[in-house]
Amino acid sequence: MEFLWCLVVGLMTACGVFLMLERHIVRFLFGMILVSNAINLAIFVAGRLTRGNPPLIASDALLPAAGYANPLPQALILTAIVIGFGLLLFTLLLAYRAIKEFGTADMDKMQHAETEQ
Amino acid sequence: MSSIIFRTSAHIVTVLMLVFSVYLLLRGHNNPGGGFIAGLIAVIAFALLMLAETPDYVRERLIYPPPAFAGSGVLIALFAGLLPLFFGQPFLSGLWLGKIGSPLLFDVGVYLAVIGSVLMILLNVEEELS
């Protein structure tokens, strides 16, 4: 079943990358969100998929039930989601600021900073 | 956004969500939950309140400015990490006193840091843009 998700992750990444190559800065941002979702999924898939056995330990046990899901990638992804969130917000407002400053959302017209010197 | 029904229910829902977020924070060590999730729920609660009222209203209710929450969160987490050093253990090892331990304190720090940072962005964005 992992193979299906390999396909999905690849497709999502491809869509995200295509968006990140566009001239519209907001669409670039959408591409970034898509890629970050896809990569989180990729880490998840690389840690193997388990159905219906979360890494929790019953209150009367010392060990999780056999065949429990791999907890380490979950912890890593959880961290990645929150960090990604912070950075996406930052990028979002950076894009907002850039659009306001340049009066356009076209990245090819945003050369102000480079030519000013 | 300013219908009376929405405004009144927003207040109630905010309080409920805040209680729920503290519940998720405290039970996080043994069940799904924890500092990040609880913090995000609290932020959503405040976002609801902000939409029903104004950013200033939320700021008043918070008493301390959001950066103070974020900063104290990081400091609390750091403190929880430094505490074991006084007992001759490495940085960030868990110390336990019955059911309460330094990892819980650490999670509270994370909780506050998430609330402070995201609220900081949310309130500023709303104020700047409108």
Added chain:
Amino acid sequence: MHNPTLKLWLAFCALLPLGIFLLISASYKPPESLLYWPWIPSLGIDFSLRLDGLSVLFASLISGVGFLVQLYAIAYMKPYKGRGAFHLYLTLFMLAMLGLVLADNLLLLFVFWELTTLTSYLLIGFNHEQEKSRKNALQAMLVTGSGGLAMLAGLIILGEMAGTYSLSAIITQGASLSQHPWFTPSLLLILLGAFTKSAQFPFHFWLPGAMAAPTPVSAYLHSSTMVKAGVYLLARLLPVYGDSTLWFTLLCSAGAFTALWCALQAYRQTDLKLMLAFSTNVILGQLVMLIGIGSSYAITAALLLIAAHSFYKAGLFMVVGNIDKATGTREYHELAGLRAVLAISFTAALVTAASKAGLPPSFGFLSKEYLYKAGLEFGWLLSGTMLLANAIMVALALLIVIKPFLRPHHAKAAPMKAVEHNQLLWLPPIVLALLSIIVPLALLNWYQGLVIDPAAEVMLSTPQVKTVKLWEGLNLPLLLSALTLLLGILLYVGYPRLKPRLDQLMSGLPSGPAVYQYLLDAVVKLANWQTRLLQHGQLTQYSLQFFLVLLAFLSTVLWQIHPLPPIDWDLKYYDIFLAVFLVIAAVVVVKARTLLLAVAALGTIGFLTTLVFLVYSAPDVAKTQLLVETLLVVFIAIVLRHLSAANTVPRHSAVRRLVHACVAAGIGISITLALWIITAEPMNQAISEFYAQTSVSGGKGRNIVNVILVDFRAFDTLGEAVVVVIAALATIAILAGKRINQMVSEPPKEPR
């Protein structure tokens, strides 16, 4: 000096070196003492200090001369701005230098080496209002700094060859490393560091350039201490490299040539300070040559010359500083009759110049005798070169004494004023002059017991040092000394005729600073060229370049697959449902003509991802994803509401979009393939199993993911919380920046 804090600070700066000097003398028990603290044990870096004959010689020169220079600087720097900072730099330099000569660890030595470079940059560029100071400071730093980098590589190779970074341990291994294939590269790299630091040809030019520094700096860094760091390193590593022919050849030729070349240069100078700077180059060349020879005579001569030169050169620099103070110039032909106002300085000049010229019974005479003894062991070429260089030193010594002091004052000479009422201006040079006489006359046995014998024991494999005597009867070296004197007097007398000829002869040659400037310009040109080429300001070009490089890296995966792993189609209906909808939503984001539709599709993707996490047993991740997705959509909605200009952006040309599609497809396929291969391999679950097994017993929690976050890997989480806070603060800065811009720079009527 009315500021009491400044007064206190100056007193501290002056007394610190004295205290260190006393401490070193007290804690040194020949042959050696070792002080040791672990610092980064896992990398084998320890804070270990080593006191033996060699390092004690340097350490006591650094602290002793440092004490005198600090005193002198208190008087000399009085009219300058920022005196407090000057003394701070001087003190920092001294500490770095002490660390350098005391360090017993190669990497620690390198750290201090670079610190001396940095602090000397601050000191040379102290008069930073002048362009020349800044330029020369940068020149000194770039030359010695790049040599230092080469040396770091050399030291690392040496440490890896020896299997230890401890100097003592490396020295005990001695010449046994010479069979190692990396022996010669390490030798060359370390030499590069030592030659740049100790201003050997062709890197000699930075030292005269460094004369832009205030005179106390020249007296300290550029005569007695920093420039000798290279010599120290060479002396230190003599047991390792000394037997190599390459070492002998390189050191002797570089040293001898530097001595001769810079002696000729010194002879051409009219500025007294530059004259002294070039003659410092001469001594450094002689020291390098002596270490290259490495015989017991040579080592004795080097150990004598280091101290002798420090005393007389620092003293002479101070005298020149006083001349500068009294007249405002250092050009010797503008100076005359200074004996009237600089009586005590004149005495100091007389003695130190005698030592420079090598007149008996001065310290300089003694070291020159041993220099000749060492040179004679290796034939006439080296001795002849040294004879010529020393003769020029004699001529210069005569010039420094006679021209400014003994000529009667005349109308054309610079006006002069009395400066010697400040004792601190003449006390330090007088002390140095006295040392130049007392040590060879009265303290020679003591010097031998404390410095020469223990140092020779470390440096030589078969130490048989004879007792150093001032007077050894008539012998060949004494004859050479007499010849030197005679030749020197001739050179002085012939000076007016010889100098123009020499100028004519040497004017056509490329000078060091010119070559340096050419190289520096070339580097700047290269940087400009690559900036224009790569950083052209086209943002979408940047992203295309980025993804092309990424694709190039990822596609290496494509070639490494031989048999593709088998596909396991163990699917439930909801898997297919989720996958299909995810793909559809992703395509909708790409195809959407309006931003709102794209946002809706993105939100859908977020919630579908949440479901994926939920289905595959990750409740915590699912919750986080759900909440983050909610908030993100809220934020995007708020921002988009205020962006009306955002809808009219032309798209790339069809051809360009096709290229983009190919790049995107390539990256997607590579990631799919890579992930497919990863998941087909057997998985190492050791870490996860450890976390699961110790979650309750060690972490006291039943939610393993949470225990990992707040306990096992809490350090990551702490870092992450900090990152989120920083991102939030940066976001605020972006928003606030807009406000400031509007208030300050934009006139309200001009529409944007």
